[in-house]
Amino acid sequence: MSKRLALLLTLAALAAVAGLWAAQRFFPATPPLSAPALPAMQALTLFPTPRAVPAFTLQQADNKTLTSAQLQGHWTLVFLGFTHCPDVCPTTLAQLAGAQKQWAALPAATRPRLLFVSADPERDSPQLVAQYAHAFHPDTLAATAALPQLQAFARALSLVFMKVPGASGTANDYSIDHSAALVLLDPQARMAGVVQPPLNVKGITADLETLTKTTR
Template sequence: MFNRTTLWILVIALAAGIGLLAGHRWFTPKAPSLPQTQAVRLFPAPRELPAFSLQQSDGTRLVPGELQGHWTIVFLGFTHCPDVCPTTLAELAQAQKQWEGLPDSTRPRVLFVSVDPDRDTAILAGEYAHAFHRDTLAATGDVPALEAFARNLSMVFMKVPPADGAPADRYNVDHTATLAVLDPKGRMTGIISPPLDPQAIAADLTALTSTMAR
């Protein structure tokens, strides 16, 4: 049987526990909730990306840490692409122009990754991407590195042989047209599916960037 002293100890301990729980509930900062989006389909929870290493057009390595601090849209393509790539980069450039007024330290970024390393060097990929918008990042790598990077984003690409009688370098590269959206921690947080709406993309990325300041 509990004596009176034991009973008081239990009451005090229970009160302290309730106080700690209330303090944790009311005073622990909450992670900022993400806004409703139009073009970006957000995942229920972000997904960490395994380690990767690609070559950027400025000569530096593209590793996970380089994709932190900004919301980033990732697009796989290649410079010889006849239609999807130039159209996509042109539409993304329209969105980029709308957030040019945001601070450089937090401004959303677009990353173009060439999946055609046989024809596209990192420098060539950069020149191609910059023709659409000067802020677009560009990178490439060897096929195993690119395959791993694409797979981590749930994307694919495949080299398609040229038609009979065509030169060997006139091949095509089929690739996912969906865009990946990475959060400021470099985690895959959502996707953007075609057809693209530059106005909606700009509004979504601007709203998502505003959550970084909360």
């Protein structure tokens, strides 16, 4: 990870903490009396109150769009990466494929989902992103978008990414530094929590099964 990305991640974390403090200080939330307490988690960190995510439109293969409306009804893990990623992306997707195999026993209508979003639209077409993600597990949702839309989407989920030129200086010689954390969206497509690396895949699997069975 570059020093610049580390600084961006630190600033993003500080901004998130400051925003949460301000919200609790000046706008204390009182949950509905009927709202059940969320179960204890092994690997996920759940927010006390889910955060609304601004409307977004991502591009999938075959000219299909992906919006927040299509994620409703499922708990969804969002992972930001790119297909030329040498280590973090393939490792993470391979690990989560094990969780997806376990989730296959759950009803399709409420089964947890994994959404892989490429932050490299210059090289990653929607078709290439889909081929890459589906090589790990066919149920993975895969998408990308134009850079401005990607930046807005990542910012809404407190994720960051940046282009890092390679040693040769040629146009296609670059990498993408990006957040390694996963973001959890609830069945209303709100930001409900995060998963920090290193990943506890067994814990993630169990947590999502529990949430799917006990919440709506």
